[in-house]
Amino acid sequence: MGGEAQAPHLPRPAPIEAYGNGGFRFGGMSHRGSLLCFPDGIWAWPVGAVSQLTLEALAPALERAERLDFFLIGGGRDPFVLPERLRARFREASLSVDAMPTGAAVRTWNILLAENRRVGAGLIAVD
Numbered sequence: 815m816g817g818e819a820q821a822p823h824l825p826r827p828a829p830i831e832a833y834g835n836g837g838f839r840f841g842g843m844s845h846r847g848s849l850l851c852f853p854d855g856i857w858a859w860p861v862g863a864v865s866q867l868t869l870e871a872l873a874p875a876l877e878r879a880e881r882l883d884f885f886l887i888g889g890g891r892d893p894f895v896l897p898e899r900l901r902a903r904f905r906e907a908s909l910s911v912d913a914m915p916t917g918a919a920v921r922t923w924n925i926l927l928a929e930n931r932r933v934g935a936g937l938i939a940v941d
Contacts, residue, residue: 822855827927830920836939838920850874851923851935853881861938864889867896869903875934879907884926886912886935888919916940 828841830851837846840856848859852874861871867887869876875885885904887896896913904911914922916937926933 820857822857823849824856826855827851827853828856829924829927830937833916833920833937834940836941838937838939846939848939849935849937851937852878853932853934854878859936859938861936863938864894867900867936869900872900872903872936875909875911875936876903876907878934879904879909881932882909882934883932884910884912884934886914886919886922886926886933886937888916888935888937889913890916890938891940 823843823845824841830838830840832839837844838849845858848861850857850859859871861867875882893915894913896911901911916939919935919937923933923935
């Protein structure tokens with residue numbers, strides 16, 4: 815699923831105002847499910863668990879690698895380690911990737927966004 819294949823929920827970045835109950839609030843709207851957040855917009859992301867993190871799921875981030883400095887992956891409630899084969903693809907693309915629980919990723923996204931950093935985030939919804 816490339817991010818360009820469908821219209822974004824919001825055609826600009828926005829702080830995440832709240833998360834939980836299977837979704838997120840941002841930009842005056844709410845979304846049920848996971849999100850991909852980039853400087854050019856916020857999209858629905860069909861990833862519900864870290865076991866679904868594939869090259870295809872992460873392709874929108876890798877496609878934007880030259881326009882990003884960081885990519886955050888919020889993997890749900892628990893800490894996790896991004897598989898080496900995926901980490902290697904980010905290294906090849908010269909894009910720093912950090913894997914963490916969704917709450918930490920939301921907080922980090924909000925801080926880096928406020929600092930006008932070139933950041934992206936894949937945020938897996940938590941209940």
